[in-house]
Amino acid sequence: MNDFTERMREVLLAQRAKLTGNWELEHERFDEMIHQHDGGDSMDEVSTTNDKKILEQLGATMLMGVQKIDAALARMENGTYGVCVKCAKMIDKERLEAIPEAAMCIDCQRAITSHH
Numbered sequence: 155m156n157d158f159t160e161r162m163r164e165v166l167l168a169q170r171a172k173l174t175g176n177w178e179l180e181h182e183r184f185d186e187m188i189h190q191h192d193g194g195d196s197m198d199e200v201s202t203t204n205d206k207k208i209l210e211q212l213g214a215t216m217l218m219g220v221q222k223i224d225a226a227l228a229r230m231e232n233g234t235y236g237v238c239v240k241c242a243k244m245i246d247k248e249r250l251e252a253i254p255e256a257a258m259c260i261d262c263q264r265a266i267t268s269h270h
Contacts, residue, residue, distance in 0.1 A: 158247060159235055162254045163227065169254070170223045177216040180209060222255040229257070238262055 155163070229235040236245050240262040249256055258266070 155230065158250075159230055162235070162250055163230055165254045166223050166226055170220055173216050173219045173223075177213060180212055219255075222257075225257065226255040240266075 226235060236250060238245055238259040239257045243259050245256055245259045249260055
């Protein structure tokens with residue numbers, strides 16, 4: 155693993171730890187709120203339902219982020235980190251520094267994004 159890839163690996167691991175740490179913190183806060191509102195009125199139930207939906211969305215976002223990071227770490231392990239998964243060209247280092255989990259070069263990413 156070269157110095158650049160090693161540096162990006164450290165960044166990815168830090169991002170992963172932050173994502174999972176934030177998720178655990180939010181989950182703990184939600185559990186505390188539920189226990190405080192046991193036996194509440196119907197407005198509390200509505201609020202709790204909305205909080206559950208927000209927590210689920212946060213969880214889905216966190217999971218997607220972790221999956222992208224894990225995929226980038228796997229590419230590092232198999233020596234394909236920095237190679238576009240679509241066209242096999244090298245991804246610019248500047249792009250990887252901005253988005254360390256990037257799997258595609260900017261051209262391929264733009265092509266996909268513009269079709270959606």
